[in-house]
């Protein structure tokens with residue numbers, strides 16, 4: 001059975017809801033096992049055991065979250081040349097921007113020679129003040145539906161073997 005691995009980090013809950021929406025939709029595909037993992041728990045063996053990936057991270061200080069970066073740092077060289085051509089999608093949760101995080105994440109995926117299946121969405125939570133930025137986030141249903149589409153697309157493609 002094919003395996004879809006969703007790796008995420010979230011401080012205030014937004015990215016977690018996005019990753020969970022993708023996982024819920026992906027689990028509608030019976031022939032694919034979908035695994036949702038926090039970035040700090042994920043290592044090279046988890047990556048190697050999967051056939052496709054979704055990476056989800058907030059943008060923090062104009063970069064992917066540090067915990068997500070640590071995951072990539074830990075896995076990058078052990079997996080170089082081992083996962084080439086496998087499909088992936090990414091999702092960014094941002095207060096107002098998200099472009100740098102998207103570029104940084106996609107650059108790492110390109111280094112691994114992963115195949116991007118869907119354009120990477122940036123879901124904005126619109127926090128501007130310190131209080132709003134540090135508050136727990138609620139992702140809108142329309143945005144969760146977009147994340148669900150990504151999960152469902154990856155899972156369906158893995159099941160059909162089209163990637």
Ligand SMILES: Cc1cc2nc3c(=O)[nH]c(=O)nc-3n(C[C@H](O)[C@H](O)[C@H](O)COP(=O)(O)O)c2cc1C
Pocket residue numbers: 009010011012013014015016057058059060061062063093094095096097098125127133134137
């Ligand atoms: C320390 C810190 C730095 C942040 N830097 C950025 C930033 O550079 N660009 C941006 O658009 N949002 C920034 N944000 C806002 C978060 O991306 C936003 O609140 C997002 O919803 C967080 O996702 P999460 O709920 O999964 O943690 C920052 C938030 C924190 C706490």
